[in-house]
Each structure stands twice: as C-alpha cells, then as structure tokens.
Amino acid sequence: MSFVSIFHIQKRFLNYRITYKGPFDYKRDHTKAYRYPFGINKGAIEDTINEINQIRQLDLKDTDVSPFHLVWRYKTMTHIPWHEKYVLSHLGLHQKECHIRVVVPNTPHFNGLLWRVKHLIQLMPIAFPDGIPTEEDVGCVKLNTYTGALSVNPSHKVSADRIDLAKSDDIYYGKYLREYLKWSSDQWLAY
Incomplete structure (x- = not known):
C-alpha cells in the first residue's frame, strides 16, 4: 500500500459519521449502546427520575437548607x-x-x-448541631472540616490577650505602609 492509499483510508475513516440506528443496534463497536449488551435498563432510569421528583416535591423549611x-x-x-x-x-x-x-x-x-x-x-x-451562632458566639465556634459540623463550645473561645499578641505593629498599616516599603526597598538596594 502506498502512502496515498493509506491517507485515503484514514480520510474516509475520519469522515465516517456515527449515526444512531435505534435502541436495538448493539452489535457494532462504534455505537455507544454497544457498552450495554443486555439493553438499557429503562426501569432503573424511571426509578431514579421518580426519586428526583419525590425530592423536588418535598416541602423544605429554611432550617433544612444550610446557609x-x-x-x-x-x-x-x-x-x-x-x-x-x-x-x-x-x-x-x-x-x-x-x-x-x-x-x-x-x-x-x-x-x-x-x-x-x-x-x-x-x-x-455545613450543619449547625448547636444552632446558628450569634454575635456572642463568634470566638467559640469550631468547624470540623471532615464532617461539616459547626459546633459552638465556650471552651474554644480565644482570649483577648492572645488576640492582642497576634496583632502586628501599626507600622504596616495606613499611612506608615508607604514609608515602610520605601525604607525596606532602600535597605534592599543598599546591599
């Protein structure tokens, strides 16, 4: 076979359009239905559609939907x-x-x-087993990232002293930021 004949075979193969020939044409490899040799289970499809419709017909309250x-x-x-x-x-x-x-x-x-x-x-x-936290519970919440439960427990509260220690100096905020960056860039260029 010459290169030209191989090219024509490949070109014909690429131009072949797969058409759907009905629900019972399972004998050809190029049809998607070939993957289901016993036919498509219409009962299972109808069951899943019925389950979805039952879920849609449920009356959901605001407490059932997570914010x-x-x-x-x-x-x-x-x-x-x-x-x-x-x-x-x-x-x-x-x-x-x-x-x-x-x-x-x-x-x-x-x-x-x-x-x-x-x-x-x-x-x-996210589930709220202890209820949705209020403003007083802001420091007392803990989120379990594997179960999705947000629990409110006063033992989780962070003290104000630890919060003050975590704050950085005011030199990095506001009007001092530009002077700090200017100073640090001058120091960097001096080396």
Missing part, C-alpha cells in the same frame, strides 16, 4: 481552561494543593460559580 457550603477542589489546576481558573480564584480554591477547604455562602451568585466548576470540586453543606 453555607464547605467546598474543596479534588482535581489539579493543570490543563484546565483559563475561565475555570478565574472562577476558582474567586472562590478561593486556586492554591497549588488540592483538598484545601473553603466556606462559601449558599447564594445564587456563588451557586452559579460553583456550577461552572462542578467537575473540579466537591461540596458539603
């Missing part, structure tokens, strides 16, 4: 389009490491962003 989602990325960011990376950066899931968990509010805006990258992330609703 927050716990979201993490389980796939790498390599070889994904730029617009998905952009959405992941808005959600805070743009780190190199996978499985870093982020709390995202359950609003239509964020749900739309999550829908765009649904094939890259996993999602868990």
Whole structure:
C-alpha cells in the first residue's frame, strides 16, 4: 500500500459519521449502546427520575437548607481552561494543593460559580448541631472540616490577650505602609 492509499483510508475513516440506528443496534463497536449488551435498563432510569421528583416535591423549611457550603477542589489546576481558573480564584480554591477547604455562602451568585466548576470540586453543606451562632458566639465556634459540623463550645473561645499578641505593629498599616516599603526597598538596594 502506498502512502496515498493509506491517507485515503484514514480520510474516509475520519469522515465516517456515527449515526444512531435505534435502541436495538448493539452489535457494532462504534455505537455507544454497544457498552450495554443486555439493553438499557429503562426501569432503573424511571426509578431514579421518580426519586428526583419525590425530592423536588418535598416541602423544605429554611432550617433544612444550610446557609453555607464547605467546598474543596479534588482535581489539579493543570490543563484546565483559563475561565475555570478565574472562577476558582474567586472562590478561593486556586492554591497549588488540592483538598484545601473553603466556606462559601449558599447564594445564587456563588451557586452559579460553583456550577461552572462542578467537575473540579466537591461540596458539603455545613450543619449547625448547636444552632446558628450569634454575635456572642463568634470566638467559640469550631468547624470540623471532615464532617461539616459547626459546633459552638465556650471552651474554644480565644482570649483577648492572645488576640492582642497576634496583632502586628501599626507600622504596616495606613499611612506608615508607604514609608515602610520605601525604607525596606532602600535597605534592599543598599546591599
């Protein structure tokens, strides 16, 4: 066989269009239905559709829907389009490491962003076994990132002394930031 005849065979093969020839054409390898040699189980499909319809007909209360989602990325960011990376950066899931968990509010805006990258992330609703925390409970909450339970316990409260120790000097804030950066860059150029 010459190169020209091989090229024509390949060209004919690439131009061949796969057409659906009915639900019982399972004998050919190029049809998707070949993967199901005993036919498509219509009963199982109807059962799943009925389950979905039953879930949709349930009367949900506001307490049944979680106001927050716990979201993490389980796939790498390599070889994904730029617009998905952009959405992941808005959600805070743009780190190199996978499985870093982020709390995202359950609003239509964020749900739309999550829908765009649904094939890259996993999602868990946050449960409030002790009730939704109030302003007095702000320092007493602890989120279990594996079960998604946010517990309120006074033993978790951080003292004001530890918070004051964690604060940095005021030189890095406000009007002193420009002078600090200028000083540090001059010091860096002096070496």
